[in-house]
Amino acid sequence: MNLRKHRLSRGTLAAETGVHPETIRYYEKIQLMPEPPRSDGGHRVYDDQHAQRLRFIKRCRELGFTLEEIRGMLTLVDRGEVSCERVQHLADEHISSVRQKIADLRKIERTLKNLVQQCSGKDVPECPIIDALQL
Amino acid sequence: MNLRKHRLSRGTLAAETGVHPETIRYYEKIQLMPEPPRSDGGHRVYDDQHAQRLRFIKRCRELGFTLEEIRGMLTLVDRGEVSCERVQHLADEHISSVRQKIADLRKIERTLKNLVQQCSGKDVPECPIIDALQL
DNA sequence: CTAAGACCTGTATCAACTACAGAATCAAGG
DNA sequence: CCTTGATTCTGTAGTTGATACAGGTCTTAG
Numbered sequence: 172m173n174l175r176k177h178r179l180s181r182g183t184l185a186a187e188t189g190v191h192p193e194t195i196r197y198y199e200k201i202q203l204m205p206e207p208p209r210s211d212g213g214h215r216v217y218d219d220q221h222a223q224r225l226r227f228i229k230r231c232r233e234l235g236f237t238l239e240e241i242r243g244m245l246t247l248v249d250r251g252e253v254s255c256e257r258v259q260h261l262a263d264e265h266i267s268s269v270r271q272k273i274a275d276l277r278k279i280e281r282t283l284k285n286l287v288q289q290c291s292g293k294d295v296p297e298c299p300i301i302d303a304l305q306l
Numbered sequence: 307m308n309l310r311k312h313r314l315s316r317g318t319l320a321a322e323t324g325v326h327p328e329t330i331r332y333y334e335k336i337q338l339m340p341e342p343p344r345s346d347g348g349h350r351v352y353d354d355q356h357a358q359r360l361r362f363i364k365r366c367r368e369l370g371f372t373l374e375e376i377r378g379m380l381t382l383v384d385r386g387e388v389s390c391e392r393v394q395h396l397a398d399e400h401i402s403s404v405r406q407k408i409a410d411l412r413k414i415e416r417t418l419k420n421l422v423q424q425c426s427g428k429d430v431p432e433c434p435i436i437d438a439l440q441l
Numbered sequence: 442c443t444a445a446g447a448c449c450t451g452t453a454t455c456a457a458c459t460a461c462a463g464a465a466t467c468a469a470g471g
Numbered sequence: 472c473c474t475t476g477a478t479t480c481t482g483t484a485g486t487t488g489a490t491a492c493a494g495g496t497c498t499t500a501g
Contacts, residue, residue: 180498182447192448193490201488212497214448230439235414238488255433259425262435266418269411276408279370283401290394298390300397301383304365305358315467317478327479328459336457347466349479373457 179217188225195225203228203242235269314352323360330360338363338377371400 185192198204204224207215224245231241244261247253289299320327333339339359342350359380366376379396382388424434 180447191490194488196449197489210497212448214497227439232488233414234418235411253433253436255425255435258433258435259422262418262422266415266422269415269418273408273411273415276370276404276411279368280401280404280408283369283397283404287394287397287401290390298388298393300390300393301388305361315478326459329457331480332458345467347479348481349466367457 177219177222179222181215181217184217184222184225187222188229190225190229198225198228201238203238203245234265236265240265312354312357314357316350316352319352319357319360322357323364325360325364333360333363336373338373338380369400370404375400 179187181192181195184190185195195204199206204221207217207221210216227245228241231244232238236244240261244253244258247257286300286303289303314322316327316330319325320330330339334341339356342352342356345351362380363376366379367373371379375396379388379393382392421435421438424438
């Protein structure tokens with residue numbers, strides 16, 4: 172891959188980053204991505220910087236950051252205020268919320284497992300699952 | 307608590323079940339809750355059966371079932387077709403999806419932890435977090 | 442040059458609620 | 472009985488993070 176400035180259409184950018192074309196337009200609408208220059212006919216023309224930024228957003232989404240959290244990070248980047256410390260702090264906060272979600276889901280898993288175990292699955296008249304669910 | 311038929315206002319039902327009043331109206335709109343009788347003035351009047359059904363819905367929501375999954379269970383109940391086996395099957399399926407979510411979150415957690423660990427948080431010029439995020 | 446494909450815009454949809462505005466009703470105290 | 476303040480009524484809009492149209496325009500390969 173050479174490093175000169177590519178001119179990427181929206182579809183090409185989508186294919187290169189794995190982000191749905193409509194999603195790119197959506198990110199532009201909510202100002203997460205900048206408005207790119209346009210061709211004479213009005214089509215968006217992206218370059219490698221757009222691709223880089225979009226890949227960052229995608230990676231963060233995969234890690235479960237909300238768009239607002241990502242916006243926060245990108246604002247730091249855009250202002251040149253990004254520091255190792257700050258990003259680490261944001262990541263730490265995010266880890267906490269991920270751990271909380273895991274804990275919540277584990278509790279749900281335990282409850283469901285107990286419920287299912289209590290039930291033989293056979294023709295028991297009173298199903299403990301339904302009972303436990305209070306119906 | 308006595309067992310005669312109570313006449314509950316929406317607000318009272320909400321307070322008794324812990325379900326937001328607006329949510330009750332929403333459940334009625336999407337036909338998860340039946341249309342209750344009305345007072346002369348047009349206000350909804352609920353009874354204990356409504357309360358029971360609503361508590362079932364709430365419990366299932368807490369366990370992460372979607373409204374459509376709950377609708378499926380309630381349809382079985384409404385048709386008198388509910389059986390231990392069927393409910394157990396639905397619960398089993400749900401457990402699988404919960405476990406998948408936990409696995410996904412754990413992967414996210416590990417990735418984030420690694421990222422944060424690689425970063426000293428001090429004045430390192432190149433932040434490995436930002437690097438790892440490709441920006 | 443033409444025709445197929447990609448792109449343009451604005452709007453609508455999804456889940457699962459929540460929140461409003463403005464009018465009507467209800468319940469409790471005097 | 473009447474007032475007053477709280478609740479409820481309706482319909483509609485907003486939330487998050489996209490995705491999916493319709494109907495028209497542009498680009499690009501052959």
